[in-house]
Amino acid sequence: MRLILSRKGFDSSAGGCPSPVLPDGSLCVLPIPDASSGIRYDQVRFGERPLGKLVRDLSGGRVGAGDGAHLDPDLSAEAYPRAQGWRPLLGQTGSAQGHLRNQGVTAGDLFVFFGLFRRAEMHRRRWRFVPGSRPFHAIWGWLHVAEVRSVDDLAEDALPWARYHPHCHGRPDPGNTLYLASDGFRWSDCPDPVAGSGVFAGLAPTQVLTDPEGRLPTQWRLPSGFYPGEHRAPLSYHASPTRWRLEPPWCYLQCAARGQEFVLDLAAYPELEPWLAGLLRTDRGGQPRL
Numbered sequence: 001m002r003l004i005l006s007r008k009g010f011d012s013s014a015g016g017c018p019s020p021v022l023p024d025g026s027l028c029v030l031p032i033p034d035a036s037s038g039i040r041y042d043q044v045r046f047g048e049r050p051l052g053k054l055v056r057d058l059s060g061g062r063v064g065a066g067d068g069a070h071l072d073p074d075l076s077a078e079a080y081p082r083a084q085g086w087r088p089l090l091g092q093t094g095s096a097q098g099h100l101r102n103q104g105v106t107a108g109d110l111f112v113f114f115g116l117f118r119r120a121e122m123h124r125r126r127w128r129f130v131p132g133s134r135p136f137h138a139i140w141g142w143l144h145v146a147e148v149r150s151v152d153d154l155a156e157d158a159l160p161w162a163r164y165h166p167h168c169h170g171r172p173d174p175g176n177t178l179y180l181a182s183d184g185f186r187w188s189d190c191p192d193p194v195a196g197s198g199v200f201a202g203l204a205p206t207q208v209l210t211d212p213e214g215r216l217p218t219q220w221r222l223p224s225g226f227y228p229g230e231h232r233a234p235l236s237y238h239a240s241p242t243r244w245r246l247e248p249p250w251c252y253l254q255c256a257a258r259g260q261e262f263v264l265d266l267a268a269y270p271e272l273e274p275w276l277a278g279l280l281r282t283d284r285g286g287q288p289r290l
Helices: 052-058 094-102 270-280
Strands: 002-007 019-021 089-092 110-123 126-129 136-150 177-181 184-187 190-195 197-200 219-223 244-247 250-254 261-265
Touching: 052 126, 089 094, 094 177, 094 261, 110 270
Parallel strands: 002 110, 019 110
Antiparallel strands: 002 261, 089 177, 110 126, 110 136, 136 177, 136 197, 184 190, 219 250, 244 250
16 A cells, blocks of 8 residues: 555645644634635534635635635535435646656555644634644545546446536646545554545644644654665655654654655555554544544
8 A cells, every 4th residue: 555645635736725723723724725626615514613704804805705625625515506326526637637647546545645734723703723833744634546547537327426517617638636545444453444535624743744843844853764765766756865753652753845645565664554543533632533
């Protein structure tokens, strides 16, 4: 199984700000803006809350409630009206999809999604980021791949439940690809089955990637099992040894500022399976919402 650390959601370039950690501790991932999408922010819900006011307030008006939202990856059934047969899915194209293809990502592999977050609060009837709080990278969801489908190769009547998705609209694009979630999976360090996709309702320490002592969100502190050493390929986009520092039980990584999909072959990193099992287990402070 390959692990793909996949960067998704608002950030300084896409949306102009982090996604919020709400006062109840929940991770509210804001889909990036997409003028060509038929989905509007006011149509997307986080629990009972439409996203329109959140994106308008937190972006300082740069993104509006009626603007198009790139709802991708789309993991939560309650986020948007669904057709019968809906399944969680991810779309990818362009250079990011080229990288996934070159890395051999296929059915059976695991996307773990991370994004940029900052704590937020309601102040005088408007959402704002908590003064003095700092942005950080954290893991917010996952998708285990059951099928990989080329959008251009879909028959006219194939996947009718997915036709709302932003990657199912637009001009022909040979790289445009859908990754459909499995119903569930297991591996040796996780004997109980894990849901094929989900989002974390809250924030647990194991989800935080940014080094708590670091100055920037891209300064990561990871389990030492991520350290590449001399005899195994590192996390893709992170081949330079100068990016890594080993100090067990941690290793420290200067994460690439560019790139969406970072791929690691778990066959060479078996010591990471307990970490993954713990991350996806439900007996933690942040309960996965399946």
